[in-house]
Amino acid sequence: MERELLLECQRNDRNAQRKVYEKMAGKLYSVCRRYLKNDEDIEEVLADTFYKIFTKINQLQTPETFEAWTRKIAVNECLQKIRTNKALFISLEENMVDSPDGSPENISFEKDILSLLKFLPEGCRAIFNLFAIEGYPHKEIAAMLSISEGTSKSQLNFARKKLQELLVNQNI
Incomplete structure (x- = not known):
């Protein structure tokens, strides 16, 4: 410039x-x-x-x-x-609704996402958790796991794509 x-x-x-x-x-x-x-x-x-x-x-x-x-x-x-962006991670309290008998019924999308994490490879799961759930930046994740920032970003991208596939297959 x-x-x-x-x-x-x-x-x-x-x-x-x-x-x-x-x-x-x-x-x-x-x-x-x-x-x-x-x-x-x-x-x-x-x-x-x-x-x-x-x-x-x-x-x-x-x-x-x-x-x-x-x-x-x-x-x-x-x-x-x-x-x-809280579209993917809706808080549990926001998803509590009353069932017809008056007891709370949890329709948590968050729980469904978190239950699908077990299907991710360990490395991807760790990076997804650190970034998306814990809020760590890629630089810190890279330092914690002794990997490059690029690896952290690519693993996160892979995790997101895999979760999207799982969500579609599970009709969640």
Whole structure:
């Protein structure tokens, strides 16, 4: 990215910000697409990413690292979206309903998901639990398990796909 363009962005120049957006939007969209499936989520994360880029651009130490810096922001925003997305992990209390006789009946989707974890290979199960349930970032998971961050991410992706297959097969 051009040094002068970034300096103009640091001065909140809207035309410079538009140029940066036009140059980076496609690349960052592709990054977000690797983490998120829903187009609305991707657009929301992309907007949050650019907001963070333009509000924190003064923290950028070297303009040569701008693209890597923006990708890191996009990845972190995607991971934050994944962690806060409660569609997959509904709390048990939210799933308590009264049966006709007045006793609580648990229709927990969460319990169904957790019961399917036993069908995952041990490594995938550990990474899924650490990331999706415990909320650890891939960097910490990688350090804990003495693996690379890429391995952590790929194992998580495998676990998610396997769980989706299991859910479809179990009609949950």
